[in-house]
Amino acid sequence: MDLIATSALDDPLAAARDATADMLRQRWRTYSLPQPFYNDPRVFALDIQEIFTQEWLFVGMTCELPAKGNYLTAQIGDNPIIVVRGDQGAIHAFHNVCRHRGSRLCTQEKGKVAKLVCPYHQWTYELDGRLLFAGQDMGEDFDLSAHGLKPVAVKSAGGFIFISLAEQPPAIDDFLATLDEYLAPYEMDNVKVAAESNIVEQANWKLVLENNRECYHCNGAHPELLNSLIEFDDTDDPRATPAYRDLVARQQAHWERLQVPWALKHFGKRNRLTRTPMIDGVMSMTMDGKPGCGKLMGSLTSPDLGSLRILHLPNSWNHFMGDHAVVFRVLPLGPQQTLVTTKWLVRRDAQEGVDYDPQWLRKVWDATNDQDRQLAEENQRGINSIAYQPGPYSETYEFGVIDFVDWYSETLLSRLDAEAPSLHIVQG
Structure with a gap:
């Protein structure tokens, strides 16, 4: 039987590609995305095809x-x-x-x-x-x-495994070299998974990432997390107080003496590493702020290391402390369904029930993950309404979301139309 070759059969998403590219060119940069980006099966198929099978x-x-x-x-x-x-x-x-x-x-x-x-x-x-x-x-x-x-x-x-389904994956070696450098003191060949959770959120994967990229919601939603976490992680943040800048200076001097990497590193908008203090006197992301594991990771000699925050778009954020680490993986399951996997890491020779209690170790992020699930799902329900239209992000509190949406939009558009003119962004 002869094969029938038509443009529609060659690329059944052809019309969706054109429409999606047009929406990206016309979007307002400091506003949320148009509704189809969060719930349309065709846009979701493009996300898989052009983001998740092309990126690391x-x-x-x-x-x-x-x-x-x-x-x-x-x-x-x-x-x-x-x-x-x-x-x-x-x-x-x-x-x-x-x-x-x-x-x-x-x-x-x-x-x-x-x-x-x-x-x-x-x-x-x-x-x-x-x-x-x-x-x-x-x-x-x-x-x-x-x-x-x-x-x-x-x-x-740095103990992380990355895969890419692309024939020619994008460059990533500079980020990987820095990951090796920053995680060398943790001796990542000498760790183990102490606990793991898998949550299926009834929300588009971008809503999961957007929620993660800001702490604008934290004060009203995450009491357990705010026992240890400071809502911002940069002295250039407009919310940063003199007391925070003083804390950062003291902690950076402490980390320098310990020869632990701390400087902020950017690799475009896709990758970011920074070590930032937690609340003064807090050592770990536990309910009482004390170390959750009695053995520090690797060759570390102090539990007072703040949190090394590592961002990798499109599907991971992470926190590394002196006593344990929490790593997150996001995988899209459908237009309005996302798998969020969390793993708690400790030193390999740490003994459960002696050096750490898995339930205590995971208590903060179990609560936070469930709270974030509810927020993302309510966000999705509202976006599905006929009343939804893109809304403005706060450039003070939500600049991380703006950066993520910029990265996503620019990356997707460049792959939808390699010969398209530069992304046209309307200032909102």
Whole structure:
């Protein structure tokens, strides 16, 4: 049968691409996005196609793959992915799709295997993706070497694992080198996951990120978090008080003596690292502000390290303290559904029930995550209304949201129309 080739079949999202690009060119920079960006299935499909399959995504921690054969899986849109530890400690990533008839190879979130074996017909792959066995019924001339797993680009730094489904992933090495530098004192090969949570929020992934990029809402929504967190993290913030600037100066001098990196680092609007104090006298993001783990991470010698905040767009934010770390991963599940995964990390030799209590360790962020879920879901319900129209962001309190929406808009538009003129932004 002849294949029918039409522009609509070649790109069923063609009309949506044009309409989305037009909305991006006409948007008001300091206003929220038009409604379709938060609830339209076609725009969501473009987000997956042009953002989540083109960018570097945080998928997990190297400590989750401690030995050969350990693996973890993730779902990027319709694309199941497997990340596995191979020989000589190498980390590999593949499409979690058998080259026989397409079944998923690994169906669990994580595990350990000697080989990657398809549960359907037992095709067997080496941990580096080579096909080892396909059965005798494929014939004598069957070429095993032509049917290895399809690889996915993978990089690791500072204990983080990033993957990209793009044929030519964007540059990220400068950020990764800084991540290695800033997390070196934490000895990320010597940590473990002490606790983990997975929350499905009934909200678009951008609303989840927008909520994270500002603390304008914190005072009214996050009493547990504000036991330790200061609402801003920059002395240039217009809300910064003389007392805060003095605290920052004292803490930076303390961190300098400890030879712990602290300076603010930007890599465009996609990546950001900064060490910032918590409330004076607070050591950790726990209910009482005291360390939640009795053993400090890595080679650290003081619990008074504030929080090293690490942002990676489009899907991660993180807090590293002296005693433990909290890492976050965001994966879109649908136009109005997002998976938020939180992992609490401690030193590997810390003993549960002796050095830390997992329930106490996670209490602050369990509460905060649930509060943020409710906020994002109520935000989504309002945006779905016929009454919704883009509203103004506060340039004082919501500049982080403006930066995120700028990054998203500029990145998406550049991929929707590579030859389009520069993004036209109407000042609001």
